Amino acid sequence: MGNDDAASLDEPALTYRAATTGDVPALVELVNSCYRGDSSRRGWTTEADLLDGQRVDKDGMGELLGRTNTLVLVAEAGGELVACCELRRGTSGAYFGMFSVRPTAQGAGLGRRVLAEAERTVVRTWGCRLMRMKVLKQRQDLISWYERRGYTNTGRISPFPYGDESFGRPRRPDLAFVELTRELPDDLD
Secondary structure (H helix, E strand, O other): OOEOOOOOOOOOOOEEEEOOHHHHHHHHHHHHHHHOHHHHOOOOOOOOOOEEOOOOOHHHHHHHHHOOOEEEEEEEEOOEEEEEEEEEEEOOEEEEEEEEEOHHHOOOOHHHHHHHHHHHHHHHHHOOOEEEEEEEOOOHHHHHHHHHOOOEEEEEEEEOOOOOHHHOEEOOOOOEEEEEEEEOOOOOO
């Protein structure tokens, strides 16, 4: 992890690193601001019409950072946390989740750059050649965004964990996740 040398003059330089426990408050604020409530509506990745409540709390984030098979990758621009994602090593590749880009910075290519760094990180760190993720099936715009980056909808659907408020409070009865995957090439640049 290091600097994003591919940034053009109009893109901010990014620095990547693994999150630490000292990042928990900033991570919780970032993730919740991207997914829930009015602040999330400033970006296009909001789930505010689908779910209420928090996306993550301090205890959940602390637990995530304590896992031995998990890395929370953060991206900083000018010393400010602007994006993060969860990377989890598994037996059949890596899992990508909790992808968060500050709402006011969305739509300018930052997410594309962070996703590419996440892919490089799992190849370099764990030797993983497959990235998996789950996306709410109702988020067709987001699914399309991942498909444009080489991800394929596997057709596998997982039920939403209704009754578990750590995932949020559903606003509709038909929520479910679809699985997307991508084979990661050796020469990720």
